[in-house]
Amino acid sequence: MKYLYLLFCLLSLPLYGQSYHFASINFLIEQEVGRIVITEVYKRLGINITITPLPGKRAQHETAVGLNDGEIMRIYSYGEETPSTIRVPTSYYYLETMVFSKKGSGVNIKTPADLARYQVVKVRGVKHTDNITKGLKDITDTDNTSQMFKLIQAGLADIALTNKMDGLVVLKKLGITDITPQTQHLDKLPLYHYIRKEHINLIKRVDNKLKEMKKSGELAKLITIAEHEVFKRKALYKMQN
Known part of the structure; x- marks a missing residue:
């Protein structure tokens, strides 16, 4: 019984260093920029994430049924069509x-x-x-x-x-x-990060971080860096092919 009690206590502790898995839409430039930006936002929160590029409909389906934790970048109407998710209120791109x-x-x-x-x-x-x-x-x-x-x-x-x-x-x-x-x-449409409803505390943390980075100007700088990185990558791909 003693060991069962200790095991229960360990399982009841909050999980630190938890990882999350998100989807993005493949082959779209704004999504490539978003992958760089949102990864850095989570990094500043001390959270590891992975992102899988998928066709748009498949990404939405996998998010809706819980095969991932959300999508990195979608327009406003996506939230109305995917009720299993919550829109992080602060947009971070357009x-x-x-x-x-x-x-x-x-x-x-x-x-x-x-x-x-x-x-x-x-x-x-x-x-x-x-x-x-x-x-x-x-x-x-x-x-x-x-x-x-x-x-x-x-x-x-x-x-x-x-x-x-x-x-x-x-x-x-x-x-x-x-x-x-x-x-x-x-x-012209703002773009938002969407997270499944069960991660309500994560939604608040990400939104607060985005607000903080917007106010300080860090988000704008990060977006510029991400855009340059994506453009450079595409230019290099063209030269190699």
Whole structure:
């Protein structure tokens, strides 16, 4: 009985140095920036995390059923669609929903309603482009941003939808110069970290750390470092291939 009592006491102690596992969406530039940023935020809290890049729908499913502890970066509506998670209230990045098209194509899109006139291509499972094309019929999903632009080059689509930074980096990596973004984005959305509800205390700690880093300017510096690292990595990949 004595040993059982000691074992019970040990199991009742709080766990220090606990690790968490999160998902990100694969092949998107903003998610790569997010992986660097959110890892550093947790590091400053003394917490180890691992991040697995997955297709968007699979990442959401695995989070919803508890196969991981949350997602590193999603838009606001993700929280409404995934009730097993809680949105960390402080956003830490943003994305711009941007139209990309071939030079000289005559594409001119001012509002989301204008998308209905064109053959649209987007990456599967990405919430901001899913939301903005909801109800449209002429939509093609791809696995990644590179595939989108190759379809436009081949004349199989009129426009591609993605985050502006993601599109520009991938176009540069592919060496494509005849596809460009429109002058104005269709939407600009803050991005949030999502954590499963059972980790309520973790949510508060991460939010407090993000607020602290925003106020001190550390978050902005960290984002700049992360963006430069991702751009450098993509440039190196292009030279090696």
